Amino acid sequence: MAKAELKTNQKTEIENSSSLKGTLASVFLLGAFIVVTWVSVYYLFVERF
Amino acid sequence: MANSTTAKVKVDPRDAKLSMAHFFVAFSALALGGLMGLLQTLVRSGKWELPWGIDYYQILTVHGVLMGLVLTTFFIMGFQYAAVSRTTGGHSNAARRTGWIGFWIMLVGTLMAATMVLLKEASVLYTFYAPLKAHWIFYLGLTFVIVGSWIDGAAQIMTYAKWRKNNPGQPSPLLSFMAVINTVMWIIATLGVAATVLFQLLPWSLGLVDTVDVLVSRTLFWYFGHPLVYFWLLPAYMCWYAIIPKIIGGKIFSDSLARLSFILFLLFSIPVGFHHQLTEPGIDPAWKFLQVILTFMVIIPSLMTAFSLFATFERYGRSKGATGLFGWFKVLPWGDARFTVPFIGMASFIPAGAGGIINASNQMDQVVHNTIWVTGHFHLTAATSVVLTFFGISYWLVPHLTGRKLTKAMNKLGIIQAWVWFIGMAFMSGAMHFQGLLGGPRRSAFSTYGGSKQAAEWIPYQIAQAVGGTILFIGIILVIIIFINLAFFAPKGEEEFPVAVAENLEEKAPMVFENWKLWLGIAAALILFAYTIPFIDIIQNAPPGSKGFQTWSKW
Numbered sequence: 001m002a003k004a005e006l007k008t009n010q011k012t013e014i015e016n017s018s019s020l021k022g023t024l025a026s027v028f029l030l031g032a033f034i035v036v037t038w039v040s041v042y043y044l045f046v047e048r049f
Numbered sequence: 050m051a052n053s054t055t056a057k058v059k060v061d062p063r064d065a066k067l068s069m070a071h072f073f074v075a076f077s078a079l080a081l082g083g084l085m086g087l088l089q090t091l092v093r094s095g096k097w098e099l100p101w102g103i104d105y106y107q108i109l110t111v112h113g114v115l116m117g118l119v120l121t122t123f124f125i126m127g128f129q130y131a132a133v134s135r136t137t138g139g140h141s142n143a144a145r146r147t148g149w150i151g152f153w154i155m156l157v158g159t160l161m162a163a164t165m166v167l168l169k170e171a172s173v174l175y176t177f178y179a180p181l182k183a184h185w186i187f188y189l190g191l192t193f194v195i196v197g198s199w200i201d202g203a204a205q206i207m208t209y210a211k212w213r214k215n216n217p218g219q220p221s222p223l224l225s226f227m228a229v230i231n232t233v234m235w236i237i238a239t240l241g242v243a244a245t246v247l248f249q250l251l252p253w254s255l256g257l258v259d260t261v262d263v264l265v266s267r268t269l270f271w272y273f274g275h276p277l278v279y280f281w282l283l284p285a286y287m288c289w290y291a292i293i294p295k296i297i298g299g300k301i302f303s304d305s306l307a308r309l310s311f312i313l314f315l316l317f318s319i320p321v322g323f324h325h326q327l328t329e330p331g332i333d334p335a336w337k338f339l340q341v342i343l344t345f346m347v348i349i350p351s352l353m354t355a356f357s358l359f360a361t362f363e364r365y366g367r368s369k370g371a372t373g374l375f376g377w378f379k380v381l382p383w384g385d386a387r388f389t390v391p392f393i394g395m396a397s398f399i400p401a402g403a404g405g406i407i408n409a410s411n412q413m414d415q416v417v418h419n420t421i422w423v424t425g426h427f428h429l430t431a432a433t434s435v436v437l438t439f440f441g442i443s444y445w446l447v448p449h450l451t452g453r454k455l456t457k458a459m460n461k462l463g464i465i466q467a468w469v470w471f472i473g474m475a476f477m478s479g480a481m482h483f484q485g486l487l488g489g490p491r492r493s494a495f496s497t498y499g500g501s502k503q504a505a506e507w508i509p510y511q512i513a514q515a516v517g518g519t520i521l522f523i524g525i526i527l528v529i530i531i532f533i534n535l536a537f538f539a540p541k542g543e544e545e546f547p548v549a550v551a552e553n554l555e556e557k558a559p560m561v562f563e564n565w566k567l568w569l570g571i572a573a574a575l576i577l578f579a580y581t582i583p584f585i586d587i588i589q590n591a592p593p594g595s596k597g598f599q600t601w602s603k604w
Contacts, residue, residue, distance in 0.1 A: 019367065022374050023359040030355055030399060037403040041413045044486060049415060 060546060064134035065450035067148050069536070071127025072447060074156060075120050076532045082115030083525035090477065090518030094511045095496030105494035106172040106601045113175025114166065117277075117431065118194065119159050124439050125284045126151070126201045129228035131446060132287065133205045135546050136222035137212040144207040151201025158193025161186050172601035174492060176274070177250070179266040182597025185254040188246050195239045195246075202232035213563070220558040223291045223304055224548060230311045231283040233565075234276055237572065238319055241272030253597065260594025264331045264587050271322030272580065279318040279347075281431050283311065285438035288391055289358055292442070295549035296387045299365030302357045304551035308562045310350035310357075316572050317346040320579035324409045328418045331590070336583040337411065343579060344409045351402055358395065364552070386455070386463030387547070390441035393467045394434040397474070401429035404482070419492075422485020425478040433474050437467055440528055445544050447535040454542035459531055466531065470524040477517025484510035 060068070085108040091097045092105050099105065130148055134140050140148065164186070165171040171183035177191075209229045212221055220226070245266045253261045290307040294300055301307060323340035326332055366377020382388050404426040407413045417423060444463050448455050455463075485491075489507040496511055498504040561567065 018364070020360055020363055022363045022366075022377055023356060025374055026359040026363075027352070027356050030352075033399060034403045034406060037400075038407055038410070038413075041407045041416055041486070042410075045412045045416050049412070 058135060058546070058548075059543075060131050060134045060450060061139040063145060064131060064140050067145065067152060068127040068131040068134075069447070069450050070152055071123045071130070072443065072450075072532075072536075074159070075123040075127065076443075076529060078115040078119040078123065079525060080529050082112050082120060083522055085109075085112035085115070087518050087522040090511075090515040092494065093496055094515040095508060096512075096515075102602070102604070104169065104172060104602050106174065107166065107169055109492065110166050110172050110174050111163075114162065117175050118191075121281050121431070121435070122155065122194065122198055124443075125231070125280065126155075126198060128284055128439070128442060128446065129205055129231065129287075130201070131450065131546075132224040133208050133228050136224045136548060137208050140204060140208045141211065144204040144211075147207065148201055148204035151197045151199070151204065154197030154200060155194050156197075158190045158195075158197055161190030161193065163190075165190065169601065169604045176270065178270070179250065179253070179261045179263050180595035180598050182254055182599060183250075185251060188250045188254055192243065192246050192251070195243055198239070199236055202236060205229060205232050218560070220304075220308075220560065221563060222548075223301070223307060223551075223558075224287060226308060226563070227283065227287045227291065227311050230315050231280060231287075233569070234283070234315050234318065235280045237576075238273045238276035238280065241269045241322075242274075245269035260596055262588070262591050262594050264329065264591065265584075267326060267329070268322065268332070268584065268587060271325040272319070273322075274325060275322050275344075276318045278427070278430065279314055281435045283314060284442075285391070285394065285435045286311070286354060288438050288442050289354065289395060291549055292547050293358075293388060293391060293549070294361050294365070295547035296385060297362070297365050297382055299361050299368070299549070300552035301549045302360040302364065302552060303556070305556060305558045305562070306353060306357055308558050310353045312562060312568055313350035313353075314347065315568060316575060317343055317350075319572065320575045321347070321409075323579075323583075324414075327411050327414045331587060331592075333583055333586060336579070340579055341409055341411055343575070345406075348402075348406065355399075384460075384464075386460045386467070387441055387445050389464050390444065390467040391438040393471050394437035394441070397429055397433040397437070397471070401426065401434055404429065417485055419490060420485035421481045421489045421491040424491045425481025425485060428474060428478040428481065433470070433478070437470060440466065440470075443532060444535065446546065447532060448539055448542075448544035449546045451536055451539075452541055452543070453535060453539035454544055455535065456539055459534055459539065462527060462531055466524055466527040469520060469527060473517045473520030473522075473524055475517070477514045477521060480510040480513035480517065484514075 088099065088108050089105070089112060092099060092108075099108070130140075162171070165184045166187065168184075171177075171187035173181040173183045173187070177183060177188075205225075205228050209221060209225050212225065213219075221229075249261050249266050249269075252258045290310075291301060294302075321340050321344040323332060323337045324344045327337055327341075362381060363377045366380045369377075369380045371377040371380045381392070404422075408417060408423065408426060440463070444455055444459070447453075484507050487506060487510075488503065489510065496504065496508065
């Protein structure tokens, strides 16, 4: 019985109001920006010195 | 929006008067310093010369001292004084008297230093590096500014201590805690600049000694110079952490996280001055390396702050029904200058911080050192992130203190002002960054360098800076109009001093955060660890001292 009930349970897409997905994405973007600028100037250093 | 019961709490009118006194000085400095900045960009374009024998280095000194030292110190002290008053229930008469004494000493010192700069006796730029030698009254004036700021800060500490005594076992109000952290950091940091001024520059400029040890004075300056930039930044963080959430109708993501990040700033922003001296001979590279590591530690609380702010915004947006990855961004109150103006400052801190990590990296410093990139960098940090936040604060704090209202028209003008500022700075600071990467020097009156081919490549960037500088000057005119309106002409009324509360009120901040013996002990240990051995080395292996130089033209 219990098994059958489990099977009939439908997957529901509920966006949790306490979700911090956007924050996670934002800090990753921020980190990527820092890495890209750093590597760009590091490349200039390697080229010049 | 959930208005807490404290919404109507007002800063005591007697405290408001002292805060406003600070702001009058700060905004006067902004007006005059801004004009100097405009003139600098025009001179550097190579198309225009200063009239009446006015010297480029003189206006550079006026701009740097007024913007970097006077505007910031007076605004910060005025804001923190009001924030402590608002969140602790007001200053005592003794604290208020102390604050006024500090204010007047700072003002007298400012006038002394300013007089010497105007008389062309002190065109030593705002870093006043030896062996450039100014008139002794300039150094004495700066001493007054620093000592005055200690007394001014002591007023905040007195009120905080009284609150702690009256509320045993309770974590102090967040804004007061933050203000005291910043004041304490300032006092520790200014010990360095006070030491070089009192023991080196004053005796030398008075003629009591003939020479000065340049490296010692520069090391003491940068012991102060780096925490100085955090002294500018932390009041902006106070607004971002503890005021902005209330303005948007949200909550502080975590009160404890905010406190921890401030403690980390106290610990890691001081023992890092060598990263400003990476190209200087006479300092053992191993100690430079150590201080670079400590510098990188400051990235931790900066990123904690970024995370916390994103989280505050996302939580608020989702509570308003926003969905998707970035849906929350759209529902933020973009029509409210109290939010939008500091927000532009926050966003500017992303490229500003990224540039800072480049500056502090030993190898990359060789690419950008002493180029105008560095000028571009601190015009993003101090002159965009920090001052836009200060402008945003003043749009509600000035009417709160003067018993007036931020009108719709002024709110709109505030938002326009911030965009004007942002666009002007994108031109000016952006061009400075690129010109710096091409090798264009900072602190130089010359533009064409006798027709040099390389210098010719920099001219388009210099012109972009003149365009940006002109737009920024329009921004300064706008902010002065708003300030005068809010101080004298806006309609009478009550403007809220927004103070946010934490999302989880059951999570009481750990009392260890208020254990000053612990944090001051760790701060002292880190400073001694990072500086003692290299400083002994610098003194013991010092070259002969230098006599003074006055490289600028006299009247």
